[in-house]
Amino acid sequence: MKIVIPGGTGQVGTILRRALSAASHEVVVLTRRPVRDGEVQWDGVTRGPWTAAVDGSDVVINLAGRSVSCRYTPANLQAMMDSRVDSARVVGEAIAAAARPPRVWLQMSTATVYAHRFDAPNDEARGVVGGSEPGVPGYWAYSVEIAKAWERAQEQAETPGTRKVALRSAMVMSPDRGGVFDVLLRLARLGLGGPVAGGAQYLSWIHDLDFVRAVEFLVERSDLSGPVNLAAPAPLPQRAFMRELRAAWGVPVGLPATKWMAELGAFAMRSDTELLLKSRRVVPGRLLDAGFAFDHGEWRGAADDLVRRVRGARAGS
Numbered sequence: 455m456k457i458v459i460p461g462g463t464g465q466v467g468t469i470l471r472r473a474l475s476a477a478s479h480e481v482v483v484l485t486r487r488p489v490r491d492g493e494v495q496w497d498g499v500t501r502g503p504w505t506a507a508v509d510g511s512d513v514v515i516n517l518a519g520r521s522v523s524c525r526y527t528p529a530n531l532q533a534m535m536d537s538r539v540d541s542a543r544v545v546g547e548a549i550a551a552a553a554r555p556p557r558v559w560l561q562m563s564t565a566t567v568y569a570h571r572f573d574a575p576n577d578e579a580r581g582v583v584g585g586s587e588p589g590v591p592g593y594w595a596y597s598v599e600i601a602k603a604w605e606r607a608q609e610q611a612e613t614p615g616t617r618k619v620a621l622r623s624a625m626v627m628s629p630d631r632g633g634v635f636d637v638l639l640r641l642a643r644l645g646l647g648g649p650v651a652g653g654a655q656y657l658s659w660i661h662d663l664d665f666v667r668a669v670e671f672l673v674e675r676s677d678l679s680g681p682v683n684l685a686a687p688a689p690l691p692q693r694a695f696m697r698e699l700r701a702a703w704g705v706p707v708g709l710p711a712t713k714w715m716a717e718l719g720a721f722a723m724r725s726d727t728e729l730l731l732k733s734r735r736v737v738p739g740r741l742l743d744a745g746f747a748f749d750h751g752e753w754r755g756a757a758d759d760l761v762r763r764v765r766g767a768r769a770g771s
């Protein structure tokens with residue numbers, strides 16, 4: 455297949471590009487700064503010569519968006535919103551104008567669309583969309599607004615010949631440097647991988663190879679469209695998540711951190727505590743109903759596998 459990946463130069467794009475190229479697909483990445491073979495320039499806002507790559511393709515997987523690992527200043531929040539809505543809109547325009555549109559458009563979304571909650575898991579049918587939870591910082595609602603506007607941009611695109619799926623993905627755990635697993639593992643190895651603010655908040659995750667398999671599944675399953683959760687079936691509280699990660703690497707202790715320590719740490723890392731403190735309890739209702747089977751459904755086994763691959767890569771280099 456010819457697969458076009460707008461925003462495919464980042465963490466998730468690296469995972470998909472590696473796997474889909476290895477499976478002998480032709481992969482074209484749209485990026486603002488092309489440097490490698492198979493990369494085509496676009497700006498994520500306006501139509502241009504890049505739309506020729508979409509016309510005649512089989513699949514489009516749009517991942518573009520300003521990184522969420524930043525301070526949530528008004529300017530950064532606006533850039534997070536605009537880069538997602540604009541890129542989804544213009545991808546939709548390119549598909550709508552194509553003489554031979556792709557058969558499926560997978561649009562990245564996020565598990566962050568669901569409410570901060572502890573009491574029950576969120577699947578697509580019964581899950582609670584966030585934005586009005588009591589007792590959480592007001593700006594958390596904006597992340598939900600971004601997710602909703604992002605999905606709306608895809609829904610509103612008039613692409614009758616193309617099936618549309620919104621990927622409500624949890625954190626994708628891969629052994630690559632700079633990814634979320636790398637950051638969490640580094641903290642654990644420094645002895646800082648303990649509970650944050652009590653650690654009761656749920657952490658939803660998906661192993662990189664299951665993420666790729668779920669994407670392939672959604673490409674093939676022409677009966678599935680709309681929002682789909684991409685998350686392992688067993689999200690767990692942050693303190694248990696970090697305990698399993700420490701055990702997988704062999705780190706005996708993880709210092710607990712209070713909310714204020716987390717604020718300081720996030721400030722030092724130019725990141726935001728919402729990523730640490732929001733309870734994301736998301737489960738893959740539709741994938742499981744459709745018969746998708748996870749290879750890495752439990753965190754301990756997934757963490758062991760990721761640690762083994764990290765160690766293998768380091769030994770190799």
Ligand SMILES: NC(=O)c1ccc[n+]([C@@H]2O[C@H](COP(=O)([O-])OP(=O)(O)OC[C@H]3O[C@@H](n4cnc5c(N)ncnc54)[C@H](OP(=O)(O)O)[C@@H]3O)[C@@H](O)[C@H]2O)c1
Pocket residue numbers: 461462463464465466467484485486487497498517518519520521522537541562563564565623624625626627634
């Ligand atoms: N990583 C996860 O675990 C995870 C989980 C759920 C959802 N997501 C979402 O999935 C998407 C991909 O995640 P990722 O971790 O691969 O993100 P990433 O590493 O930050 O990569 C996103 C890509 O978007 C492009 N981009 C950034 N700002 C842009 C802008 N203003 N206009 C157009 N393109 C822009 C960049 O490509 P160029 O600089 O090459 O143009 C970048 O490589 C993101 O939207 C993220 O929010 C990620």
